[in-house]
Amino acid sequence: MTTFSFSLHSTETGPLATTSRPDVLHIPLDGMTPILGVGDQVLGGTKVALANADDEGDMHAAFAGTIRAVHSYAMVIEVQGKERVSPLEPCADTGDQLRSWLKDKGVCVRHLVKAATLILNAVPPEPGISIYDTLLRDHRKTVERGLEIVQRIVEPNAMYLAIAKGNRANAFTNCTVVHIPPVYPNGLDPLVIRAITHQEVLPGMLPDNGTILSIKDLYLIGRIMETGRSLTETVMTINTENHRVAVGTPVGFLASQIPVTVQPGDRVVIGGPLRGLTAVNLEQGVGKTASGLQILHPDEAMKTTDKFCLGCGECERHCPARIMPGLISRCAEFKQFKRAETYHIHSCMECGLCAYWCTAGRPLLQYIRLAKYELALLAGAALPPRPAAETLIKSQSGDQPC
Ligand code: SF4
Ligand code: SF4
Missing domain, CATH: 3.40.50.11540 (NADH-ubiquinone oxidoreductase 51kDa subunit)
Structure with a gap:
């Protein structure tokens, strides 16, 4: 089993670094409707997509450049020329x-x-x-x-x-x-x-x-307020250093900045060690909510199995929501998604502790996320966009389906 500390004590990492400008941005479009198309020119701060949800923020380009592709899941912008910014009018409202x-x-x-x-x-x-x-x-x-x-x-x-x-x-x-x-x-x-x-x-x-x-x-x-431009950045701990990163920066580019060489079989995880999601490929751009990036070698990544549940209860003992992850995982395994609701799946805060402690090494968090996804579809949610299969990283032995 992969072991690591559960301590939330501060790990002093020095000042915030600003990551260099990539040649290309892959701006995530999950839940967004693009408003510009291929060939359009943008400045830093130009709005490129509208949020479909009333309480989500719209999406803007971090740097000046030309839109080279618009997929359902991402907009690709070739970064060109000097940094030119579309300035904001300040807001005095409340x-x-x-x-x-x-x-x-x-x-x-x-x-x-x-x-x-x-x-x-x-x-x-x-x-x-x-x-x-x-x-x-x-x-x-x-x-x-x-x-x-x-x-x-x-x-x-x-x-x-x-x-x-x-x-x-x-x-x-x-x-x-x-x-x-x-x-x-x-x-x-x-x-x-x-x-x-x-x-x-x-x-x-x-x-x-x-x-x-x-x-x-x-x-x-x-x-x-300080920069006078729309939100086009996030702040992330990349391995052990803290960086300010432009939204849409490809994870492969970020890895090269640390610098770390991503080897075949490594897993690039956007987020932290327990809740993070594996990037589908090295071109995937980071979104506004990304707070971490980790490159895990095969011996560091949590291993999962397709073994059956032993009913040992270890996952329940560690669940902060006091629900039964083992039972919920079995509902997901056998496609009984509605039944998972009777076991309070929506109380799950996706901390990943059940998967970490599972005696059988079952991918409990992935089962829970799958069940939530299927329940959202049953409730009428739109399918989130996905990259075409050929652009995904070839699945490695032991990979977790995220
Ligand atoms: S991921 Fe969900 S079910 Fe598993 S321990 Fe955390 S809160 Fe409980
Ligand atoms: S820890 Fe794993 S094997 Fe044990 S009850 Fe939970 S899911 Fe089943």
């Missing part, structure tokens, strides 16, 4: 007008709602992801700028800053610091919400009259 302005500039506004309680989550989402500490330590002014904008929408009566116990962080004005036990998965939103409000919410839901944003959310909103 409330819903400011919320709409941020959505137009690329920000997901799902949690930007008026609420009495505002929770700022600075607990690392996974072991090894250390961006929050770096942002709080070295980019505090930008984070505070983002917080000021958020406060103009949320208008909270009470503010809490959740940090992993033992990590250093100064509170913001009128903000109470809450120390969270520094063990994975305590940084996931539902668990931070429970620790502060004593309310249990389903993943993706908000507590009564409360909302939650991460330090990264605040930083990225602050960057829009």
